[in-house]
Amino acid sequence: MTSILSDKQREIWLWCVHNGNDVGHRNILRGFYIDNKLKKRPDILPELLDLLKECISPQGMTWALDAYIPDIIANDDYRKQVLAYFVSQLHAESHPPVMPASEKFNFTVSTTLLSQPKSNADTQKQRQIANFIEEIATTPEELSPVITYYEAVTRTFDPSEYHYELSVKHLRSLTVRKETLIPADVFTRILLFLESIPAKPMYDVKYHLSHPADTHWGRIFVNAEDEGGARSATNKYLSHYNDGPGGSGGNVIWMVKIS
Numbered sequence: 393m394t395s396i397l398s399d400k401q402r403e404i405w406l407w408c409v410h411n412g413n414d415v416g417h418r419n420i421l422r423g424f425y426i427d428n429k430l431k432k433r434p435d436i437l438p439e440l441l442d443l444l445k446e447c448i449s450p451q452g453m454t455w456a457l458d459a460y461i462p463d464i465i466a467n468d469d470y471r472k473q474v475l476a477y478f479v480s481q482l483h484a485e486s487h488p489p490v491m492p493a494s495e496k497f498n499f500t501v502s503t504t505l506l507s508q509p510k511s512n513a514d515t516q517k518q519r520q521i522a523n524f525i526e527e528i529a530t531t532p533e534e535l536s537p538v539i540t541y542y543e544a545v546t547r548t549f550d551p552s553e554y555h556y557e558l559s560v561k562h563l564r565s566l567t568v569r570k571e572t573l574i575p576a577d578v579f580t581r582i583l584l585f586l587e588s589i590p591a592k593p594m595y596d597v598k599y600h601l602s603h604p605a606d607t608h609w610g611r612i613f614v615n616a617e618d619e620g621g622a623r624s625a626t627n628k629y630l631s632h633y634n635d636g637p638g639g640s641g642g643n644v645i646w647m648v649k650i651s
Contacts, residue, residue: 421452
């Protein structure tokens with residue numbers, strides 16, 4: 393095992409692997425996330441990547457690796473390791489099966505919805521994985537699994553459902569934030585799909601949250617006419633986690649106007 397884990401953590405880590413229980417992995421990886429918010433340690437990145445071989449909490453791994461996004465983007469070997477892990481996790485949970493983005497991308501919702509749609513918890517975890525892949529992707533091929541994931545969600549959930557609506561927002565954000573990584577034919581088809589869906593002025597916001605009960609990074613979409621309004625709406629959302637003066641709360645990492 394790796395030296396960044398204490399003896400107790402190593403014991404917990406292996407128990408989780410053997411028993412298929414990801415709670416211990418999430419807690420350990422959340423600890424790395426908290427530590428790296430205070431002082432990032434570049435020396436432990438290779439050892440974190442070594443944990444990918446056994447990690448059964450991809451959501452927790454996005455927290456631990458968040459501080460290292462620039463390092464991962466800059467290093468082809470690192471990026472390939474991370475992408476291979478997260479794409480495999482995204483595909484393992486995807487239903488219906490994903491397809492290459494350039495092969496078929498018409499966003500027609502199936503007339504027959506799945507009899508047992510994915511649970512909210514599963515879909516939320518997948519979305520966080522997709523978000524992380526999106527952040528480190530540097531080529532159309534690397535971004536493709538993210539696009540096809542959101543396409544799969546539009547086929548799984550009814551347009552009236554929350555996950556469908558959120559996938560539409562992520563697709564709209566991709567056309568702004570990652571336009572250069574989307575093939576021209578796919579980009580056109582996404583726009584044709586989005587044209588039929590009314591959109592208010594909106595910002596895509598990434599935030600960091602520090603709270604004893606819920607420490608992580610995340611993304612939200614806020615309706616706002618300008619950046620000032622977007623920050624106000626975001627701060628209002630994050631204030632629900634603030635436990636008073638000297639306590640914990642959240643802060644904005646970036647925000648992008650997407651409509």
